[in-house]
Every structure is written in structure tokens, then in C-alpha cells.
Amino acid sequence: MINITKPYLPDRKKLNEYIDKIYDTAWLTNNGPLVQELTKRLEEYLGVENLLLVCNGTLALQVAYKVLGIKGNTITTPFSFVATTSSLVWEGIEPIFVDIDPDTFCIDPFKVEDAITVKTTAIVPVHVFGNACEVEEIESIAKKHNLKTIYDGAHAFGVKYKGESLLSCGDATTLSFHATKLFHTIEGGAIIFKNREDYERAKLMINFGINDSNLIAELGINAKMNEFQAAMGLCVLDEMDIILEQRSEIWDYYENALKDHVQLQKRHLQCTNNYSYFPVLFESKERLMKVKAAMNTNGINPRRYFSPSLDNLGYLKPKELQTVSGDIANRVLCLPLYPSLPIDKMKEIIDISKL
Ligand SMILES: *Cc1c(COP(=O)(O)O)cnc(C)c1O
Numbered sequence: 001m002i003n004i005t006k007p008y009l010p011d012r013k014k015l016n017e018y019i020d021k022i023y024d025t026a027w028l029t030n031n032g033p034l035v036q037e038l039t040k041r042l043e044e045y046l047g048v049e050n051l052l053l054v055c056n057g058t059l060a061l062q063v064a065y066k067v068l069g070i071k072g073n074t075i076t077t078p079f080s081f082v083a084t085t086s087s088l089v090w091e092g093i094e095p096i097f098v099d100i101d102p103d104t105f106c107i108d109p110f111k112v113e114d115a116i117t118v119k120t121t122a123i124v125p126v127h128v129f130g131n132a133c134e135v136e137e138i139e140s141i142a143k144k145h146n147l148k149t150i151y152d153g154a155h156a157f158g159v160k161y162k163g164e165s166l167l168s169c170g171d172a173t174t175l176s177f178h179a180t181k182l183f184h185t186i187e188g189g190a191i192i193f194k195n196r197e198d199y200e201r202a203k204l205m206i207n208f209g210i211n212d213s214n215l216i217a218e219l220g221i222n223a224k225m226n227e228f229q230a231a232m233g234l235c236v237l238d239e240m241d242i243i244l245e246q247r248s249e250i251w252d253y254y255e256n257a258l259k260d261h262v263q264l265q266k267r268h269l270q271c272t273n274n275y276s277y278f279p280v281l282f283e284s285k286e287r288l289m290k291v292k293a294a295m296n297t298n299g300i301n302p303r304r305y306f307s308p309s310l311d312n313l314g315y316l317k318p319k320e321l322q323t324v325s326g327d328i329a330n331r332v333l334c335l336p337l338y339p340s341l342p343i344d345k346m347k348e349i350i351d352i353s354k355l
Contacts, residue, residue: 002345004303006338007179008243010235018231027227030207034230038185041237046158047165048192050199053230054206057154057176057189059223061087064172064191065122066219067202068148072119075147077107078311078325080126083176084152085310088124096120097311099322103266105129105279105332108324109137113145122148127156127166128306129279129334130182132271135161135169142170150174153192157183158240160272167192177233182247182276183240185233188225246339247275250346254278254335257350278335279305280353285330287355292333294352300345305334 149170177188209220
């Protein structure tokens, strides 16, 4: 069985050494030494400051909204994983969808301003499939209307924009370190804050609001990363070079073989590729379904990332539908992409994609 991705399992011996350390100290969670070490190493690796590790990418979004005081409604993209929208709704914030650009699949900055209402407090764009949003336009609109920006960077681990980390954009950027993501800690995530004060408050908030003097200083929740998660992250981080090299080979191979047969996502010219996804866009839903069925028959499971377009979610009040996002969602398929994907399978996937 070939799935869209396969969780990366790092060197077992090294992981055991970290686990031995955890057994020695019996420090299992609550900002332990491995969480501290991973924080430092990720800040260095990504070239960012104020990085706070949390237990998953969904709580990363929720905590970021809370810290930044987001309420009322928020402008967001309908073309993403459901957590971008559900995290808002869960926090009592109304998502206002703005359609995407049909080529980049990211929120269309030219449509953002028209959607802003008196209740709007933030913009939550997504660097979908690791492709940078139009951050300059979005930041300038946010500044003009006094809105916060929180980027869902779940797909953008390690991506550079104009030579610097894309993840330093906005008031906050969140990451997901779920097992299926490019870099993972089994389950996990992070928030990268622009301001140190926001980082400090978030650090209390993820531990029930308890401060260093053991006083309850804030309304909090439990969103801490534990030491076993950090141990996995430290091991995977050591192997990022090889992971990226192997992914880039597969990505390039797909691109060369398929670029004349299907439409590919137009990537921002000034951002690097982290090779996290390989989305292909067919000319019709019928062709997509035919290709997908043929792959499934051969034990290959690509995924319809992202379908449905999130404006169609059953728990939202029916509103105007986002036509571009709805159309892309109907025709997009992400092909299997992970370091140990066998070459013969890759060729089979390419042949079926051309059906
Ligand atoms: C994976 C993902 C999330 C959620 O992250 P979890 O760590 O699984 O909670 C949020 N947004 C996007 C775009 C994602 O792909």
C-alpha cells in the first residue's frame, strides 16, 4: 500500500539514547530539557525568534488567537486543512472566507479588503502546500485596517522568503509537527511570535496560566509539548538534510514528468520549496476521479487535499460560496511523496496520472 505520505522514522539508536535520558531524570513534560533543547535548535535551524513549542498545530492556532485577542470575525482562506477554520469556530470567531488565486492556491490579496467588516479583528492566511502568500500586500492591508495577522504555516517548515524565514511574517505564524508533516514530533506544533511579550504570555497560557511563582496569572489551557515528542523532533531534525534531498529528487522527477500533462501550483518566485506536497490539478473532476480510482485499484492512495472547500462545511451558516476555491478543490489531487517512495511506484503514479 502506497499512501500520500509515510511518517518518517529516524535513527532508532539515537532515539533510544534520548529516551534513556528521560528515564534518568524522570522529567516527562512541563518545559523539560529536551523541549528546551528542541526550541533552541529549531530557532537556529529556521532562523526565527520567540518560538514556542506546543502539543499540536491546532492548539497552536487557538493559543495564537487567544494571545492576540482575536474575536468577532476573521478573514481566512477556504482552501486549507479543516483545522484552519475549525480552530476559529471553536474559539467563537466567525470565519469570513476570501477566495483564492486560481494559480497559487493562496488567499487572493486583492479580495481581502472588500471582505473586512467593523467586526473584523484579524487575517488568517495559509501558506498552502508551502507556497508563500502575498505577505507584503496582506501585511499592508492589515496595517491599514489595524488587524492582526496569524499565518497558518503548517506546510511551510523551513521555507525562506527573500532570503529570510517565511515563518517570521505577521504577528504570529503557527506550525504543525504532526506525524504526516515534513518535520514531525509525532504530534506537535509551534507558534512563532513577532513580539516577545506575546511569546511570554503564550508560555503561561499553554500551562494553565501558571507563572514562575506558581500563581495563576492568566486564563490558560494545557497545550504543552512533552519530552517524548521533543526526543522524536530532535532525531528527525538531525536528518532534515537527507529528508529534503530525497524529497526534492522525487518532487523534481514528478514535475518533469507531469508538467505538460496536468496543471501544477504556481509557486511564488521569491520563496524556496520545501517539497512537502505535490498537488496536481486536472482539467475536470471526472478526470481526477478516474485517475484516483485507477490508483486506488493499484494500492496507491493519493489524497484530495483539500476537498471540500471549507466554505462548504456543514456546521457553518450557509453563505456565498467561494467559486475559485470550490473549483480547485474539485480538481486537485496530492500525489504520494515521502523519502522512501520506491521509484517503480513513482513511475506507476506518473503513468496513471497521465490517463
Ligand atoms: C496539519 C494542519 C493543521 C493542524 O495541525 P495538527 O498538528 O494536526 O493539529 C493546521 N493547518 C494546516 C494547514 C494543516 O495542514
